[in-house]
Amino acid sequence: MANPIDEHKARLLEERDHLLQQIERLREDVKVELEFEADEGDPELPEREKNLALLATFEERLEEMELAIEKLKDGDYGICKNCGQPIDPERLLIVPEAQYCVPCKTKLERRGRR
Numbered sequence: 001m002a003n004p005i006d007e008h009k010a011r012l013l014e015e016r017d018h019l020l021q022q023i024e025r026l027r028e029d030v031k032v033e034l035e036f037e038a039d040e041g042d043p044e045l046p047e048r049e050k051n052l053a054l055l056a057t058f059e060e061r062l063e064e065m066e067l068a069i070e071k072l073k074d075g076d077y078g079i080c081k082n083c084g085q086p087i088d089p090e091r092l093l094i095v096p097e098a099q100y101c102v103p104c105k106t107k108l109e110r111r112g113r114r
């Protein structure tokens with residue numbers, strides 16, 4: 001039987017590579033759009049802003065993935081950063097880089113919205 005941690009690790013590494021590729025592509029797009037901007041004025045601006053926002057989201061996710069990969073190495077992967085309880089494996093399947101269990105995440109998001 002495969003070790004679930006190994007599976008998580010493989011998934012994380014795979015997703016990280018995928019994310020890195022997307023980030024590279026977006027960075028290229030943003031750069032190209034910058035070069036065109038001077039001549040063509042503003043029509044591409046909303047597209048560029050969208051790409052920049054997307055890029056920021058991806059980079060944030062990448063950072064969380066790097067953290068999760070570090071945790072895998074340390075052996076404390078899948079432990080909630082807030083309450084120290086194991087994170088629901090179902091959740092880790094969907095969000096392999098999850099840092100918080102569902103109750104803590106919900107609490108934190110609510111607090112963040114206020």
Ligand SMILES: [Zn+2]
Pocket residue numbers: 080081082083084085100101102103104105
């Ligand atoms: Zn928690």
